[in-house]
Amino acid sequence: MKKITALSLAIVLTLTALLTACSSGQPHKEGASAAGSSNEExxxxxxxxxxxxxxxxxxEAIIQKFETKNPGIKVEATFIPWAEYFQKLTVAYSGGMQPDVQGLGFGQLISTVSQGKYLNLTPFIEADKWEGQKDFFPDILTAGQYEGGQYGLLLPEIRPLAWRKDYFKEAGLDADSPPKTFDEIFEYADKLKVVEGGKTVRGGIDIQTSNGEQSYLSLLLLLGEDFYDAEGDPTFDSPVSVQPVQKQVDLYKAGAIIPSNQQQASGTPFQNSQAAMAFTSTxxxxxxxxxxGSDKIGWVLPPAGPDGRQTALMLGTFLSAAxxxxxxxxxxAFIKYWFEKDNVLEFTSKSGAIPPLQSLRDEYVKLGEGNEIAFEALKDAKGYGASGSxxxxxxxxxxxxxxxxxxxxxxxxxxxENAKMAREEIANAK
Known part of the structure; x- marks a missing residue:
């Protein structure tokens, strides 16, 4: 027993000496001057x-400025097409190869936040007493929250109605007078179509026929509906919800809609000058x-639904961390830097997103005519409700x-039939 004790004491003394020598008498510190990490890059x-x-x-411009101010941190950016993005991110997380920071689509965050993949930013926000939190539009800040934690900060974009003024003129319509009511959307779309040799070469409106829930929801919101309720149960089979789909299908059969996928890498028909109108992202x-040229495109709040609603679909990209x-x-530190006023203004003014900081409203509106419409639309905008379903x-x-x-x-x-199957799968998952 005495031999074991003596041996143990010798080992402890040796380890203590080694640790003291390695530390050179200095305590180990976590954190660089700007971001809180070691002196190693x-x-x-x-x-x-x-x-x-x-x-x-x-x-890339934001990254370059961040690296200049934080010489101990490098940021390696990878840009992935939307059509491939979430699948690749899911695979990366499954294999433990996820990025440190990622952009997440609106639906991607709210549908996966309960899986425990993402970093809760609240402790960092509170520790820094981050002023940006108070400057955020409350509804936009709330969009990235789950069970009291902040898991993402949103760079919002909305779906107001955009139209091609030059195409309106070609069709004999007033270039400065887009549809004002729900029914006029479909009437104008039929008038604006261009069919040659039995083939549609220009659609009257850009409606995605594959992965098309965003186009559908832009119309459905004007009727005061959503495609699932607060409990996550599907409602897209309600009589009101059926109406806009029937109108879309009728337009499609009439040649006023060009088939497309909302995630296609080549862009939608409106982006490719193949449609006259669209509920498109800013x-x-x-x-x-x-x-x-900006003179060829008009911006307006969505046409009014039967009860006067002009609700715009709000989506966007969350910045979050693993x-x-x-x-x-x-x-x-990188996420916070991105949301500094100058950086947010630079990003949104060039990318088409909308500043989520209230203090930037006036400055942003001055940068372009459509920007005022964007901020106005935020007063009545709706994104996907948080739901694991x-x-x-x-x-x-x-x-x-x-x-x-x-x-x-x-x-x-x-x-x-599909709403029925959705209800069955949701019930089985509980």
């Missing part, structure tokens, strides 16, 4: 959805304005819409 991996040059160049329209990142302080509802809604557009089932039957 830290590399953050950033994944961001979208490969549009306007967005990638703006993100980001996409900003890119189109750059290529064809819960398992080895550099949480640096990840937060979001992906199930979207899956069956997409199937229903594709069945309806392709004539596989009548509209009402397609919606009712």
């Amino acid at each position: 830290v590399t953050l991996k950033l994944w961001y959805p979208g490969t549009d040059e306007t967005v990638t160049e703006t993100v 980001q996409a329209a900003a890119s189109l304005q750059k290529s064809i 819960g398992q990142t080895k550099h949480p302080k640096e990840a937060w 979001w992906s199930i509802n979207v899956k069956y809604l997409r199937i229903a819409l594709e069945e309806a557009f392709n004539g596989i089932r009548p509209v009402e039957e397609a919606l009712k």
Whole structure:
């Protein structure tokens, strides 16, 4: 027993001496001057959805400025097309190869936040007494919250109605007078279509016929409806919800809609000058304005529904961090830097997103005519409600819409049968 004790004491004394020598008498510190890490250079991996040059160049500019102010931190950005993004991110998380910081689409965050993948930013916000939290529009800040934690900060974009003034003139319509009511949307779309040799070469309106829940929801919100309720149960088979799908299918059969996928890498028909109207993202329209000239595109709040609603679909990209990142302080430092006023203004003015900071409203509105419409639309805008059943509802809604557009089932039957299957899958998942 005495031998063991003596041996143990010798080992302890030896280890103590070694540790003292290694530390040179200095306590170990976590954190660089700006971000809170060691003096060794830290590399953050950033994944961001979208490969549009306007967005990638703006993100790279923010990274360059951040690295200059934080010489101990490098940010390696990877830009991935939206159509591939979430699948690649899911695979990366499954294999433990996730990025430190990522952009997440609106639906991506709210449908996966309950899985414990993402870093809760609240402790960092509170520790820094971050002033930006008070400057955020409350509803936009809340969009990234879950069970009291802040898991993402939103760079919002909305879906107001955009139209091609030059195409309106060609069709004999007033270029400065877009549709004002729900029914006029479809009337104008039919008048604006261009059919040559039995083939539609220009659609009257840009409605995605595959993965088309965003186009559908833009119309449905004007009727005061959503495609699932607060409990996450599907409602897209209600009589009111069937109406806009039937109108879309009728337009499609009449040649006023060009088939498209909302996630196709080549862009939607409106982005490619193949449609006269669209409930398009402010980001996409900003890119189109750059290529064809802002004088050819008009912006307006969505046409009024039967009860006067002009609710715009609000989506956007969340910035969030991985819960398992080895550099949480640096990840937060980068996210926080992105949301500094000058950086937010630069990003939103170039990318087409909208500043989520209230103090930037006047400055942003001065930068362009459409910006005032964007802020006005935020007063009555709605995004997806947080629900773990979001992906199930979207899956069956997409199937229903594709069945309806392709004539596989009548509209009402397609919606009712798929809503039924969604309810069954949701019940089985509980």
